[in-house]
Each structure stands twice: as structure tokens, then as C-alpha cells.
Amino acid sequence: MLTEEEIITSLKNRFGGKIYNVVIAKDRRVFVEADRSIIREALSYMKNSLGFDHLSTITGLDSGRELELVYHIVRENSLVVSLKTKISKTDPRIDSVSDVYIVAELYEREVYDILGVKFEGHPNLSRLILPEDWPEDLHPLRKDVTLEQITLRIDWSRVEDK
Amino acid sequence: MSGSVIKVVIGPQHPALKEPERFILEIEGEQVVRVTPRIGYVHRGIEKAMENRTYLQNLYLAERICGICSHAHTTCYAQAVENLMNVEAPPRAKYLRTIIAELERIHSHLLWLGIVAHEVGFDTFFMYVWRDREIIMDLLEELSGNRVNYAMNAIGGVRRDINGDKALKILKGLEVIEEEIKKYIPMIQREQTILKRTVGVGYLNSVDAVRYNVVGPMARASGVKRDVRRDDPYAAYDELTFNIVTRNEGDCFSRIMVRVEETLESINIIREALSKLPSGDIRVKVRLAIPPAEAVSRVEAPRGELIHYARSDGSDKPARYKVRAPTLANLTALCNILTGVYLADVPVILAGIDPCFSCMDRMQIIDLEKREKKFWTLEDLRRYAREWYQKH
């Protein structure tokens, strides 16, 4: 049974200054930010050495100046660590973690689709939820994309059913 | 390459994102050799819409993510927002949330049971189950004023209380439904139409269940004893005693038995919750401009782990609201299970993950050799499956 504090200590011992902004929001809820360069390694470490065998989902968001990714991993179906990292908005890319968590393959596709993040090394980075003929560069969850823009750019009269 | 490629187009597939899923099934002879999920979602853009609405308005939107487990979504939502604000619903509210949640679990599992009966051609049983399910719908309506979309949750608690009369009605209703469900069990265990189509079918072992991060009854039917109600308790679950139903066979039959037995557990949880119902307020007052914070909220929806993530920025609207519903979590494992099975087993295996009801849409068959395209409805596939099982 690892406590929230023990998990943080483990991470800090292993990754030093690349782990920061730790918040223990309440029991079983830890939020921590990490340098983008160590995300994959950190997730791997948490899975293999700290017992975080479950990836619940990956959240992508537009925080204004940058994009952010949040990996929600769970230990013994109980303790959730949300591991966050910031990536560039103009060139958003990060290593895929689909070889660490098999289900990441789907979750990364979703983030790619609605936010435009490129997951390098992903076996099949293709659209997940938006239609196939949706414009390449139109990512709905970006803050600067408004409903008006989408309405203007999508041709409602022509829909292809592939 | 020989063999036909079958494209399965399935409608809304799970609570959070009600969209059609597409599977491309490549077949040799009568067996599936490869599955490629191609999800062409019918997507309503809910997460984006939530950024344009206040926290209060979003409660009503969250409810309509899924009409079958709407209470799971509003509970998860209310908890997330309460966490952002560092408030907790009062004890009585937590118990009421639990009671509605378990009634919802019962209705959802019974709904599903009827659908599975329909899948294997046992329509009489489908009718029995949906008739009995009306008892639960009546109770939900008695408590909330509505059969579907109960709007019981508020941010900070629940909106309606129950009194002694209502509690008695619930107990009476539960007695009746419990008796009926207990009759189903020997029926299911002896009915050849069900056994032939589900025993040994769609196998998933416990190691893979964990590797694929499977959730809910799917996981428990493969021996993985996990349930958010016990492992990461919320509402009143940490004060109630209940069993986590698991089975080791990991096949479609186990998935049926796990859900049926879970409904019996749910009945007992409701009884215990009613007997221990604390007095007091059902709601705390909240101010809905929320300082910057983050929250993760999880509940055990009827289909498994539901997770919401919220981020506030000081305004009355969320900066980001993310929903991942259980069916998406089980999708990867589903594709793994489907590889190597008989085409005739596909409908029942699909049903086994309990995708949201109105999913099954159409199938498109592409014969690579003849370069022909045919369109099947799921009824055609069901007929194919039933005929296949009559011959084998």
C-alpha cells in the first residue's frame, strides 16, 4: 500500500527536478507536472515499479499559450495520479506511450483528432471521432476555434459515407 | 488475399460519446482473422459545448451524455465540481445518490439482459425482463418524477428527498424484482439457446483483462476483482457492505451471470442504504464561480469505470471538461477478443461489452474477389448467426 507522499518521493528520487508542481488535492488524487522529455519514462516507471497498471484516459487541452496533456493513471483501481505536461502549440508532438499502455493507442488518437497533437511512434495515428472528411487543420478543442469558424468551414450539404 | 472483408457499422456505442463505431472484420471462411476498429463517431461535440456553458448548465448536459446511465454521469459531474470547490455533499445526499445509482444499475443490467436474450433469439425472455424492469422504472419515477433522466443530482447534493412512504414503496418493489431475478438464474443456466451461444464464447483471460485495462462487469467476468465503489469509494459506498461479483470463466456466459448477480447485490445495497439513511440536509449551498483547480472524479457506472476530469479557471465556466466512459475503455479488449472467433459469435460478443442500446446499425460486406458491396442489417447478421448455430 503506497501512500500519495511515498509515490511523490519515489518520482522525485528518480526524476529529480523534472517533476514539479505537486498537488495532493485529496485522498487518492495526485496532480503532478513533468517535463515532456521524461513523460514516457515516468509512465513506464510508474507502471512497472509502482503498480500503476491502469490508464484511465489521456486528456488534451488548450491552456492558451501552450497545449497540455494529462495522463490519468491508477494504482489498484484506487489512487489516481494525473501526470501533466506542456507541449508547444505551434509544433505539438510527444512520444506515444502506446507501448507502455495498450489502451493509449485509442486515447492518443482522440487527442490527435480534437487537438492536433502528434504522437510519435504511434502505430496508427488516424482520426478517431471526427468524420473522415473533416479538414486536417481544424481541431475543435483548440480555444481559438469557434463554432462560427467550424460552421463556415464545414460543407453541410455534402457528406460522404465511407 | 482471399476471403471477404466485412465492415460492421454500429451505432451509438457508449455513454460519453454516443456515436457509431465501425469495425472492419476480415474473414476467412467463417472466422474473423483481423479486426480494425474504425470509429466514425456520430459526435455531438459535448466537451466543447461544456466550455461555453456554466457549471450549472453543464449538469443538464452531462445528464444527456447517456440516457441509460445518466445518473452515473451527473454523480460523476457533481463530484468533480464539488472537488474543484472543496465542498462535499451532506451525508444524507450521498446515501440518496447511492440509492438512485443502484436502482439505475438494476434497470441498466435488466435492459441489457433483455437485449442479450433478443440477440440469441430468446424473445420471450426479452419480454419478461423488460416487463419486470418496469417495476424499477416506476420506482425511479416515484423518487424523481421521471423514468429516464432523473435530474436528482445538484452540485452540492441532491434535489429531492425521500420520505417513509417512498422508502416503503422501494422496499416492496425490490422484493418483487428480487423474486423475479432469482427465477431468471436457473432459466439462464439451463436454456440451450443461451448456453450454446455464450459458454466458451468470447474468451478473455484475467491477465489480458488487466493488460487491456478492461473495466466493469467485463473485467469482473474475467476474474479481475475491481470495482470503483469499493476501491475508490464515493457517495455512501464506504459505509455499506457489499460483494464484488466475479467469475473466472471469462466468456459471454460469465458476463451474463456477473450482471445478473450484481443486480441482486444492488438490491441489498439499496436495502442497507435505506435502513442507515442519515438525517440532515440534502444539499449545501455553493457559489459557482470556481477558483483555478483540477479534479478527477470516478464512479462505477453499470458498464464500468467512468472518469471525468475538470479544470476551473476562476470563471463560472469550466476551462476544460473531459469525459471518458466505460465502453471506450473496453473497446481495445473487444477487438482482441473478436480476433479468431466465428462470425456467428460476433453479435453476442459485441453485446457482452454492453455497448449502449441503440448501437447496432448496419453491416457492409465487401467481397474483395468479386469487388462487390453488399449491405446487411444487423438483423441479417443475427439471422445468419441463428441459422449457423442450428447447423453446428
Place this chain on the structure above:
Amino acid sequence: METKAFSRILKWARTKSPWVIHFNTGGCNGCDIELVAVFTPRYDVERFGIVLKGSPRHADILAVTGPVTRQVKDRLLRIYEQMPEPKHVIAVGTCAVSGAPFWDGYNVLGGVDKILPVDVYIPGCPPRPEAIIYGFKKLLEKMENEEHVD
């Protein structure tokens, strides 16, 4: 040659046993489960001859639930085209009626009448089975009062 008696018999057959095909255009399933409930013992709409069918080619009535989204619009049109005349459309639930509350979803077109002519609107989120039955009744009355030339 069409006699008046023959048309009356045809009309009686159509309104006494209408076949319904149900299509969800991306809704939350709330309306779907209430629509299906209408065909189960408690409500038993089959005693009015209303039957749920799997194929549009044999259907008289198309019951649509959900807000019409971009991907599904084409399929909805095709189902409607496959139905023989005379055909009718019921919009079941507030989403099918108007698209709300998803009216501003970036992938949502709106209610069914943006695509198809709707005969009966059944609002509700979801509408109760009784409301759905009432809607069907209204449609049957409408069908009975229609003149159709075969």
C-alpha cells in the same frame, strides 16, 4: 383500375398494421429505450398492430431519435429513400424535434425536419411511453385521413 372500395381497404390495412423502423441519429439512447419499451408488455403497442421492423423496405413509419449529426445525415436520407410510399416520419424526443440541447454542437445539424418532412413531433427528454403512443395515435389518425393514389 382503382375503385374507391379498393383504396379504402388498402388504407385500412396500412393504418391497422403500420410497420415502424426505428433509427437513432446520434442520441443519448434515452428516447430509444422508451421507444422500445412501448413494444414490451406493459405498453404493448403491438395490440394496435404497430410492429417494429428491421428493414426500411417494409416500413410505413420511420421513427427517428437523436439530433441529426453530419455523419449520419446521409444514412438517414438513404433509409427514407428505401421506404415505399406512402411513408411517414415521427420525430421522437426533443433532439429529433429540434436538436436541443446539442443545437450548438459543431457536428450537429439539428432536428429531423432539417432533412426530412416530419408528420408528427413528440417532444420530451425523453418522452414517456404514453406520449410516444399518443404520438403514434395522432399519426394513425393523420394517415387515416389522407387520400393516397396508388
